[in-house]
Amino acid sequence: MPERTIATFTIKRLEILDDKGNADERLMPSLEEVDIRRMYELLVLSRTFDERALNLQREGRIGTYPSIFGQEAAQVGSAYALDKSDWVFPSFRETGMYIAMGYPLPLLFQYWSGDERGLISPQGLNILPVSVSVGTHIPHAVGAAMAVRYRRDRAAVIAYFGDGASSKGDFHEGFTIAGAFRLPVVFLCQNNQWAISMPRERQTAADTLAQKALAYGFEGVQVDGNDVFAVYRATREALEKARNGGGPTFIECYTYRLSHHTTSDDASRYRSREEVEQWKRKDPIDRLELLMEKRGLLSGKDRREVKERSLEIIDAAVREAESVPPPGADEMFLNLVEKPSRRQSKQMTGMKNADV
């Protein structure tokens, strides 16, 4: 018996909008002008939030913050494809997703200032709290997708995570289960090329992250993560597929973290200025502006107005967040379990009198 090739594979990469603001009309998703404008506003709002958060951190008004600078399109583009009632399992670098889903901005500032009450997702939004332990929330999305299937609901489920997370065991276990049951779930990886100081090549010898999906029996695609239209299109298609029983999809958004890992990191220790400068030329917002200018959707005045409006929204959100009285010390005992134990109750009362 001769040796035969029993499997070969190809991985697609989707790009629609280039750095010069030209869109491939054949691939351009059907979006009204108002949608394009709204996407633009959300991108600018996300960046404005990010800039403000970095400043607030320097002033000591919030704690450690992970910047989304450079990744706005991956987050806004994907979230724009979601329904409000879809189930979203974020990691910790998803400010743009929260903003595009309509999460109250004051809550985000409140959370990053160290107040867990900022993670109380309003009723009607099914956004899970920030998940700090890298990649470990992937199986939750898988379980929620099992529940969606069991309930015969129309909801779709999406998990957000980074390139570093693709090395975790929970990525493997989650993908394994999702594939085995063909679950209605979308895995959206923002491959921003770095996991703190670890470059993408050191994370895995695989050429793309997208190809990993094939080993679990479902589709993986790479998209230009700095192209809001490509991300939107890929996510929308994956969600539709999920809702129609077509199973999971893995989307690798090829993007870049333009800022430090967090406010406590110094990225100059491990990567070159040239690399960063090169990626700055692929700025997702610049590209969309070029396209909109070409189409007569954005004048210089519009641009200034969108930025000013964003600044106003952010100012108001910061004011609101900072006017919230800090949590009472009791807060740490609330919601541990529905009914605190005798010991927890005792500790809670004891705390007030500084009992032993």
Added chain:
Amino acid sequence: MPTCNMVQAINLALREEMAKDDRVLVIGEDVGMDGGVFRVTDGLLGEFGPERVVDMPLAESGIVGAAVGMALYGLRPVAEIQFMGFIYGSFDQIFSHAARMRNRSRGRFCCPMVIRTPYGSGIKAPELHEESAEAFFCHMPGIKVVVPSGPFNAKGLLVSAIRDPDPVLFLEPTRLYRLVRENVPDEEYTLPLGKARIVKEGGDVTVIAWGSMLERVVKAVEPYSADVIDLMTLSPFDEETVLESVRKTGRAVIVHEAAKTCGFGAELAATIAEEAILYLRGPVLRVTGYDVHVPLAKLVDSYLPGVDRIRKAIDEIMRY
């Protein structure tokens, strides 16, 4: 009223709860077609179908993580980890997520889920099939830890665990799975979590144990006048019952199968010292497994607290 062993009693609890509440699902390795390696889930697949009795890929973290996701969505999964030695692969899911989701989301989301797992020694199996790792989980706020000691209480406790709004780790002592039969009502009853059971009353010494150690404790105390307490829930444990008894007898012996250092006995001893030291006539003694890995079959009996070691401890404390 049928007489059941513990396997059947747990099966009955699952069946009844699944029939009553369509949010209850069973997931795990070999739980469907095979009915579980101990047959605890036997017949459930036939009765409830593959949507509710889900044979999962071999992925402990994935199983517990998926159960978390199901619970967040509003279901009440009962996940089986095939043996406690394999729960280590899902620590992250239990500690970082199941136990914290309610707190992290300040009550917006919670994880009403049960993780069942065979626990403790006595089945002559390979390494990691006979672990008693309860103490890790008792250290973690946000999750309850329950250990039944017989068919009747297994059923009542499991029903409560399934209905509990928070995650519960349900440890099933394999040694007891088929050891005794008891009358187990097939109509609904529950036993409250967090409440201990007084197995036997006496005046001179309090012996505290749970799970498979109880049987030998009951034998060991025959010549004495002892209170025997079966904790049944380790976290949160029933401080009142323990302290009341110790204040009465003035002597406490704690018996557990797990290693001594940082075992759950340490928490009990510390609590007794903090709350009742002035009632004590002598030191609180712990009779436990040694600080070694639980050995395989040839040595396991040398490892476990036996009747003789328990009696020795009681004799020692009776001198005070």
